[in-house]
Amino acid sequence: MSTTRSSPESVRLDDAARAGWLYYVAGNTQDEIARKLGVSRQSAQRLVAMAVSERLIKVRVDHPIARCMDLAQSLSDRFGLMSCEVVPSDPDAPGLLTGIAIAAAAELEKTLKSPERRIISLGTGRALKATVEQLPRMACPQHVVVSRLGNMMQDGSATPYNATISLAERIGSPHYPYPLPVLARDPAELAIMRQQEAVRNTISLCEQAHMSLVGIGQMDRNAPLVVDGFVSGAEMEQLAASGAVGEITSWVYDQSGRVIDCDLTARVASAPLPHAAERPVIAVATGAAKLAAIRAALIGRLVNGLITSEATAERLLAP
Amino acid sequence: MSTTRSSPESVRLDDAARAGWLYYVAGNTQDEIARKLGVSRQSAQRLVAMAVSERLIKVRVDHPIARCMDLAQSLSDRFGLMSCEVVPSDPDAPGLLTGIAIAAAAELEKTLKSPERRIISLGTGRALKATVEQLPRMACPQHVVVSRLGNMMQDGSATPYNATISLAERIGSPHYPYPLPVLARDPAELAIMRQQEAVRNTISLCEQAHMSLVGIGQMDRNAPLVVDGFVSGAEMEQLAASGAVGEITSWVYDQSGRVIDCDLTARVASAPLPHAAERPVIAVATGAAKLAAIRAALIGRLVNGLITSEATAERLLAP
DNA sequence: CACACTGACGGGCAAATACTCACAGATATT
DNA sequence: AATATCTGTGAGTATTTGCCCGTCAGTGTG
Numbered sequence: 001m002s003t004t005r006s007s008p009e010s011v012r013l014d015d016a017a018r019a020g021w022l023y024y025v026a027g028n029t030q031d032e033i034a035r036k037l038g039v040s041r042q043s044a045q046r047l048v049a050m051a052v053s054e055r056l057i058k059v060r061v062d063h064p065i066a067r068c069m070d071l072a073q074s075l076s077d078r079f080g081l082m083s084c085e086v087v088p089s090d091p092d093a094p095g096l097l098t099g100i101a102i103a104a105a106a107e108l109e110k111t112l113k114s115p116e117r118r119i120i121s122l123g124t125g126r127a128l129k130a131t132v133e134q135l136p137r138m139a140c141p142q143h144v145v146v147s148r149l150g151n152m153m154q155d156g157s158a159t160p161y162n163a164t165i166s167l168a169e170r171i172g173s174p175h176y177p178y179p180l181p182v183l184a185r186d187p188a189e190l191a192i193m194r195q196q197e198a199v200r201n202t203i204s205l206c207e208q209a210h211m212s213l214v215g216i217g218q219m220d221r222n223a224p225l226v227v228d229g230f231v232s233g234a235e236m237e238q239l240a241a242s243g244a245v246g247e248i249t250s251w252v253y254d255q256s257g258r259v260i261d262c263d264l265t266a267r268v269a270s271a272p273l274p275h276a277a278e279r280p281v282i283a284v285a286t287g288a289a290k291l292a293a294i295r296a297a298l299i300g301r302l303v304n305g306l307i308t309s310e311a312t313a314e315r316l317l318a319p
Numbered sequence: 320m321s322t323t324r325s326s327p328e329s330v331r332l333d334d335a336a337r338a339g340w341l342y343y344v345a346g347n348t349q350d351e352i353a354r355k356l357g358v359s360r361q362s363a364q365r366l367v368a369m370a371v372s373e374r375l376i377k378v379r380v381d382h383p384i385a386r387c388m389d390l391a392q393s394l395s396d397r398f399g400l401m402s403c404e405v406v407p408s409d410p411d412a413p414g415l416l417t418g419i420a421i422a423a424a425a426e427l428e429k430t431l432k433s434p435e436r437r438i439i440s441l442g443t444g445r446a447l448k449a450t451v452e453q454l455p456r457m458a459c460p461q462h463v464v465v466s467r468l469g470n471m472m473q474d475g476s477a478t479p480y481n482a483t484i485s486l487a488e489r490i491g492s493p494h495y496p497y498p499l500p501v502l503a504r505d506p507a508e509l510a511i512m513r514q515q516e517a518v519r520n521t522i523s524l525c526e527q528a529h530m531s532l533v534g535i536g537q538m539d540r541n542a543p544l545v546v547d548g549f550v551s552g553a554e555m556e557q558l559a560a561s562g563a564v565g566e567i568t569s570w571v572y573d574q575s576g577r578v579i580d581c582d583l584t585a586r587v588a589s590a591p592l593p594h595a596a597e598r599p600v601i602a603v604a605t606g607a608a609k610l611a612a613i614r615a616a617l618i619g620r621l622v623n624g625l626i627t628s629e630a631t632a633e634r635l636l637a638p
Numbered sequence: 639c640a641c642a643c644t645g646a647c648g649g650g651c652a653a654a655t656a657c658t659c660a661c662a663g664a665t666a667t668t
Numbered sequence: 669a670a671t672a673t674c675t676g677t678g679a680g681t682a683t684t685t686g687c688c689c690g691t692c693a694g695t696g697t698g
Contacts, residue, residue: 017382
């Protein structure tokens with residue numbers, strides 16, 4: 001079987017999906033799959049492997065693990081969160097995003113299932129991109145997806161970690177990319193940009209969002225802001241020296257979670273942070289490097305929800 | 320912080336969930352899990368198995384093909400089919416035969432790849448013709464292709480949808496056209512025809528066929544039987560009024576899949592239907608118009624395999 | 639208190655699965 | 669058209685997994 005329109009690529013993916021289905025859902029051995037699909041056993045194995053590596057196979061564990069739930073409860077109590085999810089860590093791969101991406105996708109899916117129109121605003125980042133990839137395709141023309149920040153450099157080139165478009169495409173919703181670059185050249189340019197109707201409209205949508213998902217960036221040489229080229233390594237060091245510990249949608253904040261008043265902040269074009277909002281603003285972040293950034297965001301009530309890993313949750317609660 | 324509640328049962332399930340998570344999400348081997356959880360690898364294996372058997376692990380395949388396989392499985396279960404293929408429908412061209420033709424060709428190709436002699440019997444119809452057109456040329460002198468019914472009118476003229484000759488030509492096999500017209504003038508003539516050695520031989524080949532592909536005709540003014548001029552519009556209405564819902568190789572049947580005892584049936588010269596056969600008899604059919612005809616054929620076990628479209632499969636399962 | 643029963647454990651082994659490597663055919667490049 | 673590159677394949681091999689089975693601790697029973 002193949003799609004009516006059969007490019008060699010899609011035929012192969014079809015077979016991979018089929019093999020994956022037979023393996024994981026129907027419980028066939030690869031030998032049986034090989035016979036059913038009329039290929040060699042090795043090829044069947046490759047197809048199954050491809051189904052996994054192409055992320056066609058989505059696995060979730062449907063059981064509340066007590067320790068994780070305890071941690072989530074403690075975090076909620078300590079930082080007054082509306083929602084908190086803690087997923088098990090793999091001690092050897094603490095940075096793995098898959099786990100929290102699955103959890104974040106489940107959270108997002110709850111909102112998406114609403115028959116009412118929902119406005120969903122998203123930040124950027126690897127965690128959010130991974131989250132969207134864990135979401136099943138579903139038809140949600142009633143919702144709206146809006147980006148909280150641009151995905152362009154000043155020169156117009158795009159960054160790869162754009163979750164908005166992927167999400168909108170996956171669920172068939174209208175979407176609003178953020179119509180500005182991440183940073184303006186200077187405050188004056190920013191003021192002019194903000195006058196545009198498209199910009200005002202998009203920011204207004206972000207304010208109204210029924211749910212927001214954001215990533216959290218740390219302040220070191222491996223920070224997203226540096227890696228993606230928005231800030232130089234030297235600038236980053238200067239920021240960190242002046243007390244910056246993290247950023248959300250490019251708004252840089254100190255250890256109390258207060259946005260820092262600096263040259264960079266004066267040029268950030270992103271939608272304003274929904275500080276202490278009554279609507280869910282959920283951070284998706286994990287890893288030792290982001291600890292201080294996450295803690296500050298929680299302290300400053302920059303977010304009211306968190307999805308993180310067991311190991312990170314423990315260390316957030318530690319001192 | 321403490322565990323919310325720790326019955327020996329829930330602790331074990333907890334570990335199972337954790338092991339399942341490490342295995343399926345984080346991709347550890349059972350050996351690694353054993354080390355991380357501090358148990359023997361056999362225990363780790365049991366935990367993973369428990370996570371599966373307790374349905375803690377939910378797998379889904381995120382590809383359009385997945386829906387088709389679900390439908391195929393449901394159809395197989397419901398109607399006791401040996402094989403079932405459901406191909407994605409193109410929403411823009413629901414009646415398009417290309418998809419199912421490709422699928423049917425793939426199915427056929429599996430049989431053709433056998434080095435052993437295989438007897439393949441075919442019905443007629445647009446779907447089968449399209450199927451043969453999707454088949455690559457291959458050299459199969461070891462096989463035999465035999466037609467289950469004539470392609471001549473009583474006057475000796477031929478109908479265009481003859482798949483047997485095309486198939487035999489394409490794969491270089493000897494072939495046996497059906498040596499009778501579709502309909503005899505009357506039962507007496509039919510009885511005489513059936514005496515001929517060529518006829519008996521051909522019918523015998525059909526009975527021995529290792530694989531049979533047939534189309535399914537509906538009972539309306541656009542039915543193949545009418546369009547090809549074997550039955551007049553008025554006769555068709557009469558047939559439909561007397562409970563006929565479909566036909567396979569000109570054998571007309573009711574909604575239970577029982578061949579109707581009527582004037583037409585008494586004159587049908589086609590090879591007898593291989594009712595409830597142990598060899599694959601696969602119907603290739605799609606479209607809203609054929610729904611009742613396909614359903615009845617499945618109910619009556621006139622075929623034990625089906626290749627159809629996603630949309631048709633959905634509607635077959637619907638009520 | 640002996641005894642059967644239940645259920646988990648770990649050893650061991652066969653089956654299943656993943657990986658490596660060399661090769662053939664296709665594709666791109668010159 | 670010849671050559672380099674890439675992709676997919678099959679064979680062989682190493683690793684991983686599933687499962688049988690003997691053992692043993694805990695438990696209820698006569």
